[in-house]
Amino acid sequence: MKLVHDVDVACRRLGKFLHLDTFRHAFVAEEGTAGPGTETEWVIVYRTAQGFCCIYRGAAVEFQDMLDVQIWSDEMEVRTYFIGL
Known part of the structure; x- marks a missing residue:
């Protein structure tokens, strides 16, 4: 127990x-x-020493700036959840 x-x-x-x-x-x-019928996909984005990173469909995606993350999330139509800011 x-x-x-x-x-x-x-x-x-x-x-x-x-x-x-x-x-x-x-x-x-x-x-x-x-x-x-509309499902939003979520991606957890976390802060690294060089910028930001997330795992999207099993592959690591790295970003230099917060603006890059926002543009990418709009293009991929995903919602972001930030950890470690």
Whole structure:
């Protein structure tokens, strides 16, 4: 039973670190405004020493500036969620 408790604690801590509650609320709000059949794809973008990076469909995508991230997300029609800014 201690292992189950430890896993639950780790999941809560990871959820708090990644701000999953905020992400969940944003997703629920997005579902309410979107029409039926439209699904928005989310991409988690994080800060690196040289700029920004994200994983999109299994491939790493690197950016130099925040403007590059915004332009790319508009072109690919994805929503971005920033971590570590």
